[in-house]
Amino acid sequence: MSQGRTEGGQETKAGRRGLILILSSPSGAGKTTLTRAIAADGGWGLDLSISVTTRARRPSEIDGRHYRFIDREAFEDLRARDDLLEWAEVHGNFYGTPRRPVEKTLSQGRDMIFDIDYQGTRQVRQRLQDDVVTVFILPPSFQELRQRLERRAEDSPETIERRLANARNEMQRWSEYDYVIVNDDLDESFRSLQAILSAERLKRSRRTGLSAFVEGLLAEATQSG
Numbered sequence: 001m002s003q004g005r006t007e008g009g010q011e012t013k014a015g016r017r018g019l020i021l022i023l024s025s026p027s028g029a030g031k032t033t034l035t036r037a038i039a040a041d042g043g044w045g046l047d048l049s050i051s052v053t054t055r056a057r058r059p060s061e062i063d064g065r066h067y068r069f070i071d072r073e074a075f076e077d078l079r080a081r082d083d084l085l086e087w088a089e090v091h092g093n094f095y096g097t098p099r100r101p102v103e104k105t106l107s108q109g110r111d112m113i114f115d116i117d118y119q120g121t122r123q124v125r126q127r128l129q130d131d132v133v134t135v136f137i138l139p140p141s142f143q144e145l146r147q148r149l150e151r152r153a154e155d156s157p158e159t160i161e162r163r164l165a166n167a168r169n170e171m172q173r174w175s176e177y178d179y180v181i182v183n184d185d186l187d188e189s190f191r192s193l194q195a196i197l198s199a200e201r202l203k204r205s206r207r208t209g210l211s212a213f214v215e216g217l218l219a220e221a222t223q224s225g
């Protein structure tokens with residue numbers, strides 16, 4: 001289906017406006033795992049937003065693929081130049097979404113997936129409003145969250161404790177989101193995300209060609225008596 005919109009979010013031609021699917025959760029609930037599973041499943045037509053961060057790279061991460069790792073000065077420069085769509089301090093580091101790739105992708109009528117925290121979600125929602133679909137991922141239990149962070153073994157014990165302490169605040173943001181998934185069984189969570197995206201893509205309010213299509217149907221009905 002052809003898709004189109006301007007940078008301001010207006011419809012420009014028949015089809016459907018691009019949307020942004022945002023995943024948020026406390027650290028360790030499974031956003032990255034789900035995002036990587038989507039990528040491994042062909043990407044579902046979603047472009048992944050690559051954030052910038054001042055956090056140190058984890059052993060399993062690749063610069064430019066999982067994040068763009070930058071220092072605090074470079075981050076401040078991006079902020080000062082208004083090159084970030086949103087930004088936040090999370091667990092003592094700075095994270096932000098580069099604005100231009102998002103504008104480019106959406107202007108082509110394509111969809112994107114963001115893995116960002118609740119502070120960034122609020123900012124994106126404020127800027128892009130109805131073009132944003134938000135999903136909060138919860139762990140099945142707090143004990144399982146701890147075990148997932150420990151089993152992942154990519155952060156120091158101090159970092160894990162800090163993230164678990166922050167989880168109490170983050171988990172309370174669940175009610176700000178359009179959808180909530182309790183990520184117990186990974187396959188089930190994956191299927192739930194697929195269902196959410198499919199339904200959101202079919203939403204009447206996102207579809208730009210429907211009234212012309214229905215007018216055509218009605219004209220055809222009139223002609224055929």
Ligand SMILES: Nc1ncnc2c1ncn2[C@@H]1O[C@H](COP(=O)(O)OP(=O)(O)OP(=O)(O)O)[C@@H](O)[C@H]1O
Nearest residue numbers: 026027028029030031032033148152183184185186
């Ligand atoms: N449904 C699941 N069942 C069991 N383990 C899971 C499940 N989902 C994710 N995990 C595991 O939990 C760990 C944390 O997952 P992941 O890194 O995806 O979390 P995250 O939400 O992206 O965390 P962060 O915010 O710190 O980046 C990983 O080791 C992952 O393999």
Ligand SMILES: Nc1nc2c(ncn2[C@@H]2O[C@H](COP(=O)(O)O)[C@@H](O)[C@H]2O)c(=O)[nH]1
Nearest residue numbers: 051087088090095096097115116117119120
């Ligand atoms: N507001 C933003 N939050 C972001 C962005 N990129 C990632 N994040 C969130 O940070 C925490 C920690 O991530 P980690 O990779 O260090 O484990 C997590 O909640 C992410 O969703 C961003 O660009 N903006």
